[in-house]
Amino acid sequence: MAEPQSPLGANFVPGNHGNAAAGIGVTLRERKGLSVIQVTAWRDAIPAMLTAIGSATGLALQNKPGLGRVAGEKSVFGFAPGRYFVVSATPDLETRLRSVISPELGTIIDLTHGRTVIRVSGPRSEWVLSKLFAIDFSEHAFPIGSGRATLHHDIHANIQRIDDESFDLYVFRTFARSFWLTLGHAAEEVGYRVE
Structure with missing residues (x-):
């Protein structure tokens, strides 16, 4: 079975973006083949x-x-x-x-063909995600492996903490492109890399 086409389209632009002069705060990537x-x-x-x-x-x-x-x-x-x-x-x-x-x-x-999975990782991942969701992302409140269901405006997301600095976000494919752009805007201040 062929892997579905990414809903991110032309908005998926690999490389460094935002204020990367002081280093990269987060890395964003679409997880495929899941x-x-x-x-x-x-x-x-x-x-x-x-x-x-x-x-x-x-x-x-x-x-x-x-x-x-x-x-x-x-x-x-x-x-x-x-x-x-x-x-x-x-x-x-x-x-x-x-x-x-x-x-x-x-x-x-x-739900494989109905969700897009985005991994947000890096030393500023908690800070960037806190700009979008009303959740305490500290490891004390959101331990490794745990998950949450939440909203960013009208975009539903399931979030799982993967390790100290990484989170997987599951969003509806129909909202993935819009959410990807929003995530990039939230990460601009700390600099982000798209892989």
Whole structure:
């Protein structure tokens, strides 16, 4: 299956941008080749669903809102009660999840072609994202692996903290170009690199 065309189009311009004279504050890149699956557990089936997700991915997840795990190119995080994003760089993720998740546990929706994933990383990533979202991005309030669902004006985003300085943002493909431009404007002050 061919990889979908990037919705960023001509707005994806590699290189350094903004006030890069004092160094690069953040790096922006579109993550491609990912499977993005939303899994929703029925209320009484959350523990069994978490066990099933762990079985399919190797990522054990605690039953606490917003918590998640990251291991290389795969991750899982909760963003609402009983709702999880499961992400992997393998095309068979949905098949693996369906093999262990029965309809009695919940639902599975493949969002791969409906979301664009943007990684924001660098020493000023928390500061840049704080300009766009009303969230405390400090590691104390937003630990590694955890996720949040939020809005920037009318653009919905799911955000997962990947490491000390990196976040993955999941936005609807139809809003990706507009959000990419907004993200670039927010990062201009600290200088940013597009990879």
